[in-house]
Amino acid sequence: MIQLNGINKKYILPNGKEQIIFKDLNFYMQEERSLAILGRSGSGKTTLLNIIAGLDIKYKGKYYFDNRLLPKNIDEMSSLRLEDIGIITQNYNLLYDRNIFNNVAITLHCLGTNKKDIGKKVKHALEIVGLTDHKYKYPNELSGGESQRVAIARAIVKQPRLLIADEPTGALDEETEKDILKVFKNLQEIGHKLIIATHSRSIASICEKEYLIKNNDLTLVR
């Protein structure tokens, strides 16, 4: 499904220096239903996920999705995300100008889903993350864990083939983490593929494989 070949990525720092993140990195995801990406803070997990999600096109190397070489074009990448990828960002990135329902619905607005279906799908997504009663609350009325769950609902509401999650349980207590774990397991079982960047052992343990980013490269650890 996903194949990254010879990825080189660097950031130009404000002082003009270069910070190298990846050097000739290769990455494959074929049959696996789920992968965990581990690595120290600052090692480049978010950067890698952004490349996979097509949010970052400023890198060298080749990216194949379903055996198709993807052009480094903003709109091509957007349509990839629109159809196939759901993203849970590291920060919740909720919009404070609208309630939870509309925060989740934004995904479907991009897809042009009709109003009736939006209602149904959002309701379903909120059920999965256990936020049915908070539909009309605003983000500033939620706890950190609840906010994280809204972010998850927003990513899964369109039932994407591939779900990319960046630290999805970073702010949750153990009980809640278990709930989310169930959600991810469930998503795996109904055919979604998962790529999760995480520090959590229990999250990593549900994944079929574990990778580690170290020394600007990616290595399989399990």
Next chain:
Amino acid sequence: MNIFREIRFYFKKNSLLFFLELIILTLFLTLVYVFALFTIGINEKTDKIENIYNGKEIYRLIDKLEDPEEFSDFLNSKSSVSVLSNFYNELDTDKNFQFLSVFDQFIPIENFKGDNTFDYAYGEDMEVKGKYKDEISKKIYQNAKSMQMNKNSFKFYDIELARGKEIDWEKVDYSTGRIPILLGNDYSGIYDVGDVLIGDYYGKDFKFEVVGFIKRNTYIFYNGSSEKYLDNYIVVPYPLRLSKIDNEMGDMESEFYGILYSAMINGDIAIEKSGNSLQTLLKNLDRISQKTSFDKYTIIGVRNFVVQYNNMIAAINNNKKIILFLLILNLIIMFIILKGISHFIYSKRKKVYYLYFLNGCNKGEIYKIFSIDLILPYILAFILNIIITWKYKFFDEMILIILAIIIFLVFSVIYRIFIKKLHKDLENGFR
């Protein structure tokens, strides 16, 4: 994607900034509007001045009846007054020059309906008297500003009406006790066409019938000096021809005509400019004087008018420069403030653009949301400006087009700055 839904959310969180932006833009547009009106006004004014005075020379004819005793003797003699009438008729009909007879004798009006802005003393170096009771007649009067003019002056200063009908000069006949008058535009809503004002004109009661209203901002050059706006004036036509005084006429009546005629022979004379125009004028006046046996007049040049006129144009142009400078300064300050506000709004809205981007909206759709976020205050300010100018009756299509261009330019510059920013953010995945 539903753009209107996004606009709603936009307003919810950014209404304060939005209205700030709207107010700044509207104020600026109104300022530009007023400036444009002012410039057009000045151009019209200089055009009018040039039309009137270009290639012409102005002299003033004044009587030499300055000794009060001599003057009163003169008034008491019916034949002398008749001489004046002949003299005036000759001046007024002479083909070699234009005789412009204008005088600003105020007229006490009975039960006057206007306020003190119409008072003779208003705007002058005098104390406004307002309404007062005449001790003899026991009636309430107010001294209203009035300008008496002959037909030549009407044409010379190109006086146009806003409504009503023109003076029928052939029918101006003071002996009927009824005089048709025109009112300045400030009288709109106070008196109407057809109304009759009763007033005292050189000590004699007259009925003044309103036949029309003069266009707003009409002015004449009275006394060869600065312009006099007729907006708060009652304009009284002089008779076209003056008749002789017959011996049957009562003394009071003949005194009235004596005063009237002696006022009327004082006036400006406009002649075509040429090398020996003054000599020609003097010769012509001499001829008239001999024909009518009136020689108690003198001619003075009012060349200083030309100097004044030039000074005025210079002052106007100077003001124009200052205002233009202020306007540009204003534009720069406004631009900086607008950029600041747009920056603030952009940083607040960035997350929205990011989330649409994250969920797969294409560039075009995100640009669309962004553009509407940005353009709304500009469009609303423009509409507001149309409403304001319409409401306050200084609507002008030409200026509006200029305004549309200016606002479009300002918007374009701001838009370019922020679309670049957005593009960069999209390329970097908003990191």
